[in-house]
Amino acid sequence: MSGRRGEADRGGKLRWKVDFEKNVVVSNFERRGWTKTDGDDWNVYWANVYSVKQLFNPETGFRLGDDQLVNHFPNHYELTRKDLMVKNVKRYLKEQAKDDRNPPIRGD
Structure with a gap:
């Protein structure tokens, strides 16, 4: 540059x-x-x-x-395709649940 x-x-x-x-x-x-x-x-x-x-x-x-x-x-399609976005959100939540510092987010 x-x-x-x-x-x-x-x-x-x-x-x-x-x-x-x-x-x-x-x-x-x-x-x-x-x-x-x-x-x-x-x-x-x-x-x-x-x-x-x-x-x-x-x-x-x-x-x-x-x-x-x-x-x-x-890799924009990882967010713009609904099926891949859901897969990535689920993976993220699973990783966060393994980390003691970040309690899982619950919808109840």
Whole structure:
């Protein structure tokens, strides 16, 4: 990343990047006066799922900066698919029940 990190926090314009043209997204960013970038100095990256998977591939070692957002996250389907969300919540509750510091949550 370049030295532009944190610029948005100091009152500078946000920098955005898209990997596919979504008119509603692009027009919204432009209406706000944000600056388009093709580099790695973005604050908001509107990307497709494949691009996000590539970005967060363990081999890249990439980590989001405090001033960076993406519209997807790896393994998003673990929360967006109801069957997987239920599975994950059950697993979480089971793990919490094993931990003496966190008593299980009961609905009674």
